[in-house]
Every structure is written in structure tokens, then in C-alpha cells.
Amino acid sequence: MSIIAVDVSELPLDGRLISVLKERGVRELFPPQVEAVKAGIFDGANVLLCTATASGKSLLAEVASVKAALEGRMALYAVPLKALAQEKLLHFSHYRSLAKVGISTGDFESDDRRLYEYDVVVVTYEKLDSLLRHRPSWLSSVGVVVVDEIHYLGDPKRGPVLESIIAKIRHLGLRAQFIGLSATVGNAAEVAEWLGARLVKSSWRPVTLREGVYYGGRIYFPDGTSKAVGASGDAEVALALDAVAGGGQALVFTNSRSSTVRIAKAVAKAVAAYPAQLINPGEARALAEEVLRASSSKIIGRELAELVARGVAFHNAGLELEVRRLVEEGFRRGVVKVVVSTTTLAAGVNLPARRVVVAEYERYDPVVGREEIPVLEYRQMAGRAGRPGLDPYGEAVIVARSRGDVEYLMERYVMGQVENVRSHILSAPNLRSHALGAVGGGYAKSVDDLVDFFSNTLGFHQAKTPLKSSLLRSKVAEALDELVEWGFLERDGNVVYATELGRQVARLYLDPEVAARYLSMLRSMRRGSIYAYLYVVLTAPDFPRVRRGKLAAEVAREVLAALPDVEEDEEFEDVARTAAMLRAWIEEEDEDKIYERFEVAPGDLRVYVDLFEWLGNAAAKLAGMVGLEEHRRSLEVLTARVVHGVREELIPLVTALRGVGRVRARVLYNFGFRTLRDIARASVREIASLPGFGEKLAESIIEQARQLVEGNA
Numbered sequence: 258m259s260i261i262a263v264d265v266s267e268l269p270l271d272g273r274l275i276s277v278l279k280e281r282g283v284r285e286l287f288p289p290q291v292e293a294v295k296a297g298i299f300d301g302a303n304v305l306l307c308t309a310t311a312s313g314k315s316l317l318a319e320v321a322s323v324k325a326a327l328e329g330r331m332a333l334y335a336v337p338l339k340a341l342a343q344e345k346l347l348h349f350s351h352y353r354s355l356a357k358v359g360i361s362t363g364d365f366e367s368d369d370r371r372l373y374e375y376d377v378v379v380v381t382y383e384k385l386d387s388l389l390r391h392r393p394s395w396l397s398s399v400g401v402v403v404v405d406e407i408h409y410l411g412d413p414k415r416g417p418v419l420e421s422i423i424a425k426i427r428h429l430g431l432r433a434q435f436i437g438l439s440a441t442v443g444n445a446a447e448v449a450e451w452l453g454a455r456l457v458k459s460s461w462r463p464v465t466l467r468e469g470v471y472y473g474g475r476i477y478f479p480d481g482t483s484k485a486v487g488a489s490g491d492a493e494v495a496l497a498l499d500a501v502a503g504g505g506q507a508l509v510f511t512n513s514r515s516s517t518v519r520i521a522k523a524v525a526k527a528v529a530a531y532p533a534q535l536i537n538p539g540e541a542r543a544l545a546e547e548v549l550r551a552s553s554s555k556i557i558g559r560e561l562a563e564l565v566a567r568g569v570a571f572h573n574a575g576l577e578l579e580v581r582r583l584v585e586e587g588f589r590r591g592v593v594k595v596v597v598s599t600t601t602l603a604a605g606v607n608l609p610a611r612r613v614v615v616a617e618y619e620r621y622d623p624v625v626g627r628e629e630i631p632v633l634e635y636r637q638m639a640g641r642a643g644r645p646g647l648d649p650y651g652e653a654v655i656v657a658r659s660r661g662d663v664e665y666l667m668e669r670y671v672m673g674q675v676e677n678v679r680s681h682i683l684s685a686p687n688l689r690s691h692a693l694g695a696v697g698g699g700y701a702k703s704v705d706d707l708v709d710f711f712s713n714t715l716g717f718h719q720a721k722t723p724l725k726s727s728l729l730r731s732k733v734a735e736a737l738d739e740l741v742e743w744g745f746l747e748r749d750g751n752v753v754y755a756t757e758l759g760r761q762v763a764r765l766y767l768d769p770e771v772a773a774r775y776l777s778m779l780r781s782m783r784r785g786s787i788y789a790y791l792y793v794v795l796t797a798p799d800f801p802r803v804r805r806g807k808l809a810a811e812v813a814r815e816v817l818a819a820l821p822d823v824e825e826d827e828e829f830e831d832v833a834r835t836a837a838m839l840r841a842w843i844e845e846e847d848e849d850k851i852y853e854r855f856e857v858a859p860g861d862l863r864v865y866v867d868l869f870e871w872l873g874n875a876a877a878k879l880a881g882m883v884g885l886e887e888h889r890r891s892l893e894v895l896t897a898r899v900v901h902g903v904r905e906e907l908i909p910l911v912t913a914l915r916g917v918g919r920v921r922a923r924v925l926y927n928f929g930f931r932t933l934r935d936i937a938r939a940s941v942r943e944i945a946s947l948p949g950f951g952e953k954l955a956e957s958i959i960e961q962a963r964q965l966v967e968g969n970a
């Protein structure tokens with residue numbers, strides 16, 4: 258056991274690491290951090306940290322990762338979302354002088370040999386699982402694995418990925434320390450027991466949090482007290498204004514994108530009535546201009562920029578990441594006083610505010626209909642209240658719609674217990690998918706191995722029946738039958754092995770059901786057509802669907818003519834409409850027109866493009882593996898077109914040149930600069946005079962083109 262210290266200088270850490278901590282203003286440990294040190298977080302013990310938001314969990318995990326690096330071992334730091342991975346990478350920049358930190362979030366196909374060059378690698382859960390399937394040689398040097406936001410164990414899709422990661426690490430016998438982090442796990446003790454980790458649980462916060470329910474101009478607190486809110490108007494507007502008038506900032510959560518815009522507008526209007534000194538107009542206008550520049554939709558960009566200029570912003574998944582980042586940064590700098598965000602983004606938004614307003618506790622789910630948000634989500638939002646070092650206290654207020662609601666919300670949310678995390682890995686689709694991953698990655702060679710593998714999951718740990726092993730065995734057998742039928746596995750009694758195709762499906766990180774569907778559709782395809790290929794790839798349930806608007810008859814006709822087995826059900830319409838949207842994108846239709854016509858937003862389009870890059874390429878690979886060469890080539894070209902939003906002839910330009918996107922590539926092409934050679938021969942004046950180009954860009958792309966042409970010569 259190490260020396261237990263509160264002063265960071267006394268920690269059992271390399272002096273250089275202690276210096277970095279001090280530079281960051283960390284001199285003494287917070288109480289939950291002391292507990293974590295006692296639990297052995299710096300001595301290699303497995304630890305599950307379930308402590309409040311901003312209580313310093315991430316800091317400890319970062320330090321443990323860098324400590325491993327200084328001792329010559331690698332650290333893997335897993336987060337649930339790509340956007341969070343970027344944010345985490347920024348956090349690690351504090352330790353730049355001590356550890357080389359990299360990021361790996363996409364491209365499931367690669368085994369990322371180059372990652373060996375890094376000391377710490379920030380990954381998404383899926384990427385980590387995919388890396389474990391590839392088993393790169395550097396795995397043996399991993400000394401620490403951190404899983405941030407570990408309550409995702411209860412998520413139907415991401416949870417099984419996490420369980421599978423743990424099962425693989427156990428199977429490999431990696432001598433790696435495991436650190437799990439979350440502010441919201443109901444059954445933390447159960448999860449810790451399963452992980453074989455010491456539990457550090459605490460509700461201590463660096464800034465006191467007051468939680469209450471708002472109704473009729475007052476905030477009611479659980480201790481029976483209440484206070485009046487100075488401002489009037491709609492609840493969320495009044496609460497936001499009141500916080501701003503008191504010199505604070507507010508974060509308002511609501512349940513739809515359109516409400517984020519509507520509320521932000523109402524708040525901005527109300528803020529205008531307040532003295533101008535609340536907002537710094539110069540800074541706000543500068544940020545507004547940046548927002549406008551970064552936004553690929555001029556319409557949405559203008560709408561947001563107008564609000565930002567008045568110190569208010571909306572924030573939702575419809576905005577592209579770059580724009581969201583600008584809003585977040587503006588809020589952190591205090592230029593933006595109020596951000597109105599969707600509840601589903603709560604996990605992704607790491608914005609502390611003096612006051613958090615939960616304006617809606619119900620949301621609409623296309624499958625389930627109206628539903629109340631779980632306590633876990635409420636806590637994630639409430640936890641954002643109170644900026645350490647800046648606010649005297651934080652306040653989280655949930656809005657009641659009637660007097661009767663006040664008591665209900667007090668009990669359900671303010672006093673409520675966070676839900677237990679429950680595993681989903683033993684459901685048939687998850688079991689199938691992770692069984693193939695285990696066999697394809699060499700983690701199981703027999704039915705017995707698979708039973709062993711799944712015995713290491715939380716799902717098995719939580720199954721209470723005395724017959725659990727035999728039950729698991731029969732579930733595994735069912736999953737195997739299907740995988741064998743699809744041609745991904747072969748089974749000989751107890752022995753199981755992956756076919757070449759099955760191994761590829763596992764390596765591509767494809768759901769076997771999706772892979773089977775891709776193969777069957779491609780095999781039955783009568784003639785290749787753009788709509789048909791788009792349709793095939795888009796049948797993967799990972800893609801959101803475009804649900805609004807009329808489906809053009811020609812799209813439906815073309816898909817049905819090419820794919821004889823497709824039925825014209827509701828799903829068909831949605832998938833075909835999504836195909837029509839992407840077709841408009843690759844035919845180079847104006848982005849704003851696409852957003853308007855299909856009721857999608859820039860953030861959505863980026864999601865489609867990202868997913869298509871993975872799934873379109875995966876479909877192409879599968880086609881190649883079963884000898885469908887023409888389909889393979891067509892899918893490859895189509896995927897490149899979707900990734901860049903261009904017709905085929907522009908692919909060489911957009912892929913080769915930095916600073917040239919779909920619009921500029923089209924200009925170059927139309928003005929006769931059709932190849933890299935054409936550009937390499939052009940003069941700066943010629944290119945600089947084209948619409949959307951300037952001298953600097955012209956110089957840069959001519960130079961790039963020359964280097965590429967010379968390189969190929």
C-alpha cells in the first residue's frame with residue numbers, strides 16, 4: 258500500500274507528473290480522490306470510481322495512464338463517443354511533455370500497428386473492441402485500460418461491446434490495470450464485483466449542488482424551503498434569465514431540436530431587455546462570425562449566429578461537430594450565457610453552468626412513443642450545475658407542469674435512485690455478434706470456449722438461475738446455428754471455427770445479421786444501380802432514417818427493379834427516402850436545398866457520411882470476397898462519392914487536395930482544371946481568380962498538386 262497523501266507532492270508519482278499536476282492547479286486531492294489512492298489506483302489495483310460529476314475521476318485516470326507510460330507501458334482510454342474522444346485528447350495535452358497521446362476512433366478494418374508509437378491511445382468502445390479482435394502485437398504491452406462513462410454497460414448496443422472488451426482482456430490474461438469511471442451507476446457494488454475492482458463510491462462534489470423543482474415562479478427544494486425566481490415568462494426562459502441576471506450562466510435541456518431553437522430565441526429576446534453589460538457584444542459578434550463561417554448550412558448558421566451575437570445558443574445533434582465545439586467553447590469562455598440543448602446530448606456536453614434547467618422530463622421516441630427520461634439521464638444533466646472555482650454553488654431545476662407534478666418530480670428525480678445497470682449481451686443479436694467476434698478474433702475455438710467467454714460477462718454474472726451454465730450453452734448453440742447457416746462459422750461437434758468470410762465480418766466490425774443481409778441482397782441484385790446500392794448499404798439499422806417527405810416514384814421503381822426480394826413496407830419507404838437524400842448529396846445538390854427538402858441538418862448528414870464510409874466499404878469488401886467483382890467496384894466508387902458528396906469525376910481532386918471540398922472541386926473541374934496535372938501546370942493568378950479561391954489557397958493547392966504529380970512521375 259502506498260503512502261496516503263492529500264498533498265499531491267506526497268503521492269507515489271514521478272516528480273515530473275507531480276509538476277504537471279501543480280501547473281494545472283492541482284495541489285491537494287479531493288476526498289474521493291484520496292479514497293481512490295487508498296484503493297490503490299496508483300498501485301495497479303482495478304478500481305471502479307463512482308463519484309459525482311467534477312469530483313476529479315478523469316484526472317486520476319489520466320494520471321494513472323501517464324504513470325503507466327512513464328513506466329514503459331501503454332494505456333488505452335475508452336470513451337463512448339467520437340466527440341468525447343477529441344475532448345479527451347485535448348485534456349491529455351497537459352501531459353504532452355511526458356507521454357505521446359494518440360487517438361483512434363474509426364477504420365475498424367485496420368489493426369493499427371502504428372498505435373504502438375503512442376504511450377496513451379484514446380479510443381471509442383467499438384474501436385477498442387475492434388482492436389482486440391485484431392490482436393495487434395502491442396496489446397501485450399498495455400498496462401492500463403480506462404473505461405469512461407462505464408454506465409453505458411446498461412446501453413442495449415454499447416453495453417455488450419464493453420462486456421465483450423472485458424471478456425477479451427480476461428481471456429488474453431493481460432496484466433493490465435482496469436479503471437472504470439461513472440457518476441451514475443445504481444448497482445455499483447455489483448458491477449465492481451463483476452469487474453474484480455475495488456469500488457470507490459462518493460457523492461462529494463467540489464461545488465455544492467442544490468436540486469429543486471420549479472413551478473409558478475418558485476423553486477421548491479426537498480428540505481421544504483422554496484425561493485422566488487426574479488424573472489417572469491415561460492419557466493425555462495425565466496429560469497435562464499434569472500441565472501444570467503445574477504451574473505451566472507444557464508444550461509437548458511429540452512427534448513427536441515426544434516425546442517432548442519424555439520427556447521433559445523425566446524431567451525435571446527428576453528435577454529435583450531436586460532442591461533447590455535451582461536453580454537460582451539464585441540466578443541459575441543466575433544464568435545457569431547466564426548459560427549457562420551464554420552456552418553455548412555447558411556440557413557442554420559445564420560439562425561445560430563444571430564443568437565450567439567446576443568449571448569445565447571442552441572446545441573443539438575443537427576449541428577456539425579465543429580459548430581457545436583464553437584458553442585461549447587463560447588460558453589466556457591462566458592461569451593455565451595445560455596445554451597439550450599437536447600437531453601440526449603447531455604452525455605456529450607461537458608459544460609458546467611451555474612444553473613441547469615431540465616425543461617422537459619419526457620421525450621418522444623419513434624418506437625416507444627412518449628417516455629420519461631431515466632433518473633440516470635436527469636443526474637447526468639443535473640451534475641453539470643456549478644463550475645468549480647467560479648460558482649458559489651450549482652443549481653439544478655426541473656420544471657413541473659402542474660402543482661401536482663412538483664411532488665412527483667421531487668420523488669422521481671430529485672430524490673430518485675439511479676437505475677441499475679442491466680446487461681443486454683445475452684439477447685440473441687448481441688450474443689450472435691459477439692460470439693462471431695470472439696471466434697473470429699481467436700478468443701474461442703469451441704463451444705466450451707464460448708461458454709467460458711460469455712461466463713465472463715456481466716450478463717452471466719447477473720443471471721440468477723441455478724442452471725445458468727446450461728442455459729448459456731443453449732443460447733450459444735442457437736447463435737452458432739445461425740452463424741453457421743450464414744456461412745460465417747463452421748462447427749464440428751464441440752469445435753468451432755470462422756470461415757474466411759466470417760473472419761472478415763468480425764474484422765469489419767459488422768453485425769453478422771447485417772453482413773448476411775448485404776450478401777443476400779447483393780447476390781440477388783438484378784442490375785447494379787446507384788439507388789439499389791445505396792438502398793442495400795442503408796438497410797443497416799445503424800443508419801438513422803429520413804422519415805419525412807414524399808418518396809419519389811422513380812426511386813422506389815429503381816430499387817424494386819434491382820432487388821427482387823425487397824418488400825414495399827414502411828421500412829422500405831424510409832430506407833428509400835434516405836437513399837434519395839444521399840443521392841442528392843452525391844449529385845452535388847446544394848447543401849441547404851438538401852436540408853430543406855429532406856428535413857435533415859448538417860450534423861445528420863455528417864453521421865450518414867461517417868457511417869457510410871464504414872458500411873459502404875464493408876459491403877464492397879464482402880462483395881469482393883464472394884466474387885461479385887462488379888458490385889465491389891461500384892460500391893467502392895459509391896462510398897468515395899458519399900464520403901465527399903461528389904460525382905465520380907471529382908473524386909481524384911477532393912481526395913488529393915487539402916482545402917478543396919465538393920464545391921471548390923466542382924469549380925476547378927468546370928473551369929478546366931480536371932486533373933492534378935492541370936492544376937500543377939496552372940498559375941497562381943489563374944486559380945486565385947476562381948470563385949471561392951484566394952491567392953493563399955491557390956498557392957497551396959498548386960504546390961500540393963505539383964508534389965503529388967512529381968511523386969507519381
Ligand SMILES: Nc1ncnc2c1ncn2[C@@H]1O[C@H](COP(=O)(O)OP(=O)(O)OP(=O)(O)O)[C@@H](O)[C@H]1O
Pocket residue numbers: 281282283284285286287290308309310311312313314315316317440607645
Ligand atoms: N484535486 C484537484 N484539485 C483541483 N482541481 C482538480 C482536482 N481534481 C480535479 N480537478 C479539476 O476539476 C475539474 C473536474 O475534474 P474531472 O474532469 O477529473 O472530474 P470528473 O469527475 O471526471 O468529471 P465528469 O464526471 O464531468 O467527467 C477538472 O478541471 C480538473 O482539472
